[in-house]
Amino acid sequence: MKTLLQILLALAVAVGANAKEIKLLNVSYDPTRELYQAYNAAFAKYWKAKTGDDVTVSQSHGGSGKQALSVINGLEADVVTLALASDVNAIAEKTGEIPADWQKQLPDNSAPYTSTIVFLVRKGNPKGIHDWNDLLKPDISIVTPNPKTSGGARWAYLAAYAYALETSSHDDAKARDFVKQIYKKVPVLDSGARGSTVTFAQRGIGDVLLAWENEAHLAQKEFGADKFDIVTPSLSILAEPTVAVVTKVAKKHGTTEIAKAYLQYLYSDEGQEIAAKNFYRPRNETIAKKYAANFSQLKLVTIDDEFGGWTKAQKTHFADGGVFDQIYQP
Amino acid sequence: MKINRWLLGTIIGTQFAFASVAADESATNGDADISALKQQIQELDQKVRVLERKDELDKADAEAAAKKQPLIKLDGNGFAFTSADKNFSVGIHGQLQLDSRTFFENNVAPGADGFLLRRARPIISGTVFHDFDYVFMPDFGGSSTVIQDAFINYHYNPALQLQIGKFKSPVGLEYLQSVKNWAFNELSLASDLVPNRDLGVELHGDLFGGILSYAAGIFNGVADGANTSNSDFDNEKEFAGRIFVQPLKKSGLAALQGIGFGLAGSYGDEAGASSSAGYKTEGQQKLFGYRSTVTGDGAHWRIAPQAYYYYGPFGLLGEYVESSQKVAAGANTATLENNAWEVTASWILTGEKNSYKGITPDHPFDVSKNHWGAVGLFARYAQLDIDSDAFPIFADPTTSAKSATDWSVGLSWWLNNNIRVMTSFSHTTFSGGGSGSVTGQDENTLFTRVQLAF
Numbered sequence: 001m002k003t004l005l006q007i008l009l010a011l012a013v014a015v016g017a018n019a020k021e022i023k024l025l026n027v028s029y030d031p032t033r034e035l036y037q038a039y040n041a042a043f044a045k046y047w048k049a050k051t052g053d054d055v056t057v058s059q060s061h062g063g064s065g066k067q068a069l070s071v072i073n074g075l076e077a078d079v080v081t082l083a084l085a086s087d088v089n090a091i092a093e094k095t096g097e098i099p100a101d102w103q104k105q106l107p108d109n110s111a112p113y114t115s116t117i118v119f120l121v122r123k124g125n126p127k128g129i130h131d132w133n134d135l136l137k138p139d140i141s142i143v144t145p146n147p148k149t150s151g152g153a154r155w156a157y158l159a160a161y162a163y164a165l166e167t168s169s170h171d172d173a174k175a176r177d178f179v180k181q182i183y184k185k186v187p188v189l190d191s192g193a194r195g196s197t198v199t200f201a202q203r204g205i206g207d208v209l210l211a212w213e214n215e216a217h218l219a220q221k222e223f224g225a226d227k228f229d230i231v232t233p234s235l236s237i238l239a240e241p242t243v244a245v246v247t248k249v250a251k252k253h254g255t256t257e258i259a260k261a262y263l264q265y266l267y268s269d270e271g272q273e274i275a276a277k278n279f280y281r282p283r284n285e286t287i288a289k290k291y292a293a294n295f296s297q298l299k300l301v302t303i304d305d306e307f308g309g310w311t312k313a314q315k316t317h318f319a320d321g322g323v324f325d326q327i328y329q330p
Numbered sequence: 331m332k333i334n335r336w337l338l339g340t341i342i343g344t345q346f347a348f349a350s351v352a353a354d355e356s357a358t359n360g361d362a363d364i365s366a367l368k369q370q371i372q373e374l375d376q377k378v379r380v381l382e383r384k385d386e387l388d389k390a391d392a393e394a395a396a397k398k399q400p401l402i403k404l405d406g407n408g409f410a411f412t413s414a415d416k417n418f419s420v421g422i423h424g425q426l427q428l429d430s431r432t433f434f435e436n437n438v439a440p441g442a443d444g445f446l447l448r449r450a451r452p453i454i455s456g457t458v459f460h461d462f463d464y465v466f467m468p469d470f471g472g473s474s475t476v477i478q479d480a481f482i483n484y485h486y487n488p489a490l491q492l493q494i495g496k497f498k499s500p501v502g503l504e505y506l507q508s509v510k511n512w513a514f515n516e517l518s519l520a521s522d523l524v525p526n527r528d529l530g531v532e533l534h535g536d537l538f539g540g541i542l543s544y545a546a547g548i549f550n551g552v553a554d555g556a557n558t559s560n561s562d563f564d565n566e567k568e569f570a571g572r573i574f575v576q577p578l579k580k581s582g583l584a585a586l587q588g589i590g591f592g593l594a595g596s597y598g599d600e601a602g603a604s605s606s607a608g609y610k611t612e613g614q615q616k617l618f619g620y621r622s623t624v625t626g627d628g629a630h631w632r633i634a635p636q637a638y639y640y641y642g643p644f645g646l647l648g649e650y651v652e653s654s655q656k657v658a659a660g661a662n663t664a665t666l667e668n669n670a671w672e673v674t675a676s677w678i679l680t681g682e683k684n685s686y687k688g689i690t691p692d693h694p695f696d697v698s699k700n701h702w703g704a705v706g707l708f709a710r711y712a713q714l715d716i717d718s719d720a721f722p723i724f725a726d727p728t729t730s731a732k733s734a735t736d737w738s739v740g741l742s743w744w745l746n747n748n749i750r751v752m753t754s755f756s757h758t759t760f761s762g763g764g765s766g767s768v769t770g771q772d773e774n775t776l777f778t779r780v781q782l783a784f
Binding site for chain 2: 141187188190191195199203204205206
């Protein structure tokens with residue numbers, strides 16, 4: 001018995017001595033800080049139990065477009081978890097560090113959770129904002145980030161545009177004018193969703209924040225449900241934040257296997273639970289049902305159906321000289 | 331009269347009614363004004379918040395942009411550009427030495443008195459991709475333009491670095507000191523025997539926080555006291571290496587922290603090469619030279635134990651060099667062993683800390699503040715002995731000395747980190763050599779120098 005204990009102790013020491021310390025960099029978009037703080041701890045525990053190795057995941061957060069540009073300019077991310085596929089596509093096209101078929105590497109087009117855009121208003125909804133058309137009331141000031149840099153802002157823009165299309169029999173000119181009027185009411189454009197939350201919730205600017213659903217819930221949680229209300233519009237867009245391994249960087253760092261596992265674990269029960277607890281809509285139907293009370297029911301349109309996909313939407317609306325540049329005058 | 335009271339009451343009542351309505355209207359108007367004022371205040375409050383927020387965002391953008399801006403520096407160390415991520419840099423430095431030499435001779439041909447531009451060196455140095463340093467240093471002083479240093483150094487870490495190009499061979503302690511920190515205008519007789527700059531590749535580094543330094547390299551090989559001609563005319567190479575230790579550098583014994591000692595050496599084979607440029611005095615006059623028929627004919631090794639000690643304003647540096655070379659003159663061959671040694675003492679009169687790497691004046695020259703810089707005294711004694719087997723086959727005993735002894739004293743005034751004024755006197759005596767030559771009389775030389783280095 002004593003001998004067996006000695007052998008087991010020696011093995012434990014040997015395993016401990018041989019345990020590797022691995023570092024990953026996850027470049028993510030602005031509002032996912034709390035999500036990945038919880039997820040990284042859970043993944044580290046899972047990986048330690050599975051392989052004995054210690055993994056530390058460093059995070060970088062910012063507007064999704066800005067983050068993509070950072071990676072294009074050389075920031076060595078092992079994985080990217082960005083707000084929209086278009087930003088991951090940009091990295092793939094401009095650097096070749098992500099394969100062109102990256103979206104097929106993981107289920108659900110590499111979008112392990114979804115979200116949408118809702119309205120965060122002052123408590124009691126003093127300005128009576130219930131739907132997108134209420135945003136055009138004369139005394140309303142709107143807070144939303146810059147679509148040139150923020151993925152959430154692009155989803156919000158497209159959600160507003162989609163509403164206008166749906167309520168005008170798909171009259172593009174009317175939809176364009178609708179969105180133009182909305183951006184006239186935006187007093188300051190932050191570069192990312194978290195910046196806009198600070199502007200609205202901490203700086204007290206504006207009457208309504210066009211927010212990621214999770215940001216709206218987190219703002220209530222952090223600042224108090226007695227300060228803000230969440231208003232669900234009649235229609236919004238199904239936002240699909242996507243994830244990908246930056247293959248060439250992971251290969252250089254020797255982290256390919258763990259980077260893949262890191263993203264795959266987002267689809268596990270634990271990963272999906274963490275997403276749901278942080279107000280991201282899980283893909284797992286069982287877990288989605290469990291947390292259904294966290295999420296409002298509303299009509300969700302998709303970017304594919306409404307705008308022909310991200311490539312077309314990016315080119316039409318957000319590229320230099322696109323619709324946003326035409327309608328927005330600072 | 332009832333009618334009058336009724337009428338009066340009606341009138342009064344009506345007045346009251348009107349007054350009440352007027353008061354209500356006034357109250358309503360007041361409420362509306364207050365409401366309008368409140369609305370205006372809210373709008374102004376929002377405007378102020380928006381402006382403050384825009385200012386915050388502008389500041390954050392400016393900070394982020396500043397982090398990407400290259401750093402430009404101009405100070406006593408020269409001019410430097412560094413990228414924001416510090417992976418790239420380029421620096422421009424320089425050394426300018428304006429000398430005068432005055433020879434005091436008696437009967438035979440004097441040395442050449444005069445002023446000279448001893449060194450005029452623009453220095454371009456920098457780093458690319460974080461780990462690769464480079465130096466390019468031409469010299470326009472003297473009578474010709476020479477590339478003194480041109481090398482790339484890969485520093486994996488301070489303990490392991492690889493240098494390739496043209497640079498100082500790692501042998502002579504006095505010679506390895508930066509020229510701007512030399513005790514005297516010219517090096518001692520001991521440095522006549524060490525290789526100067528050579529082309530090669532060298533592994534070097536500092537270990538244990540600088541307590542031990544090492545260098546080991548393969549070079550083309552040069553004659554004693556000579557620089558490479560930037561190409562190699564024989565097939566042989568020379569190994570050169572040095573280990574230097576400062577064992578008590580990090581100890582608590584302040585008086586002993588400045589002790590350093592080491593051993594350097596070289597080994598090569600110079601078959602077919604010309605043997606030596608000869609040896610010169612401090613006044614740069616040739617005191618010994620091989621006959622023109624003499625060539626290197628085999629092994630050439632050097633060994634150079636060396637040491638220094640610095641404590642407070644006091645400094646002491648010494649080295650011994652032995653150079654052994656197999657030479658041939660026609661059918662005659664010999665292995666000649668020449669040796670030299672020197673000791674240099676220094677004292678910084680103004681109390682600044684003395685060091686191998688120079689001194690920094692505590693109070694740079696500024697008349698308005700009654701600051702005068704730093705002043706130091708230097709003294710040196712050196713001796714060179716030629717192997718007696720060199721004469722007469724390999725060297726002419728009438729023109730080449732068998733030995734030379736030199737003592738020098740000097741004064742240096744550092745106005746600041748960049749400007750130094752030096753004056754010194756050296757006296758050299760010879761044994762051997764004939765009359766009518768450098769070695770036929772003692773050499774007495776007065777040197778001055780004004781130096782700019784940045």
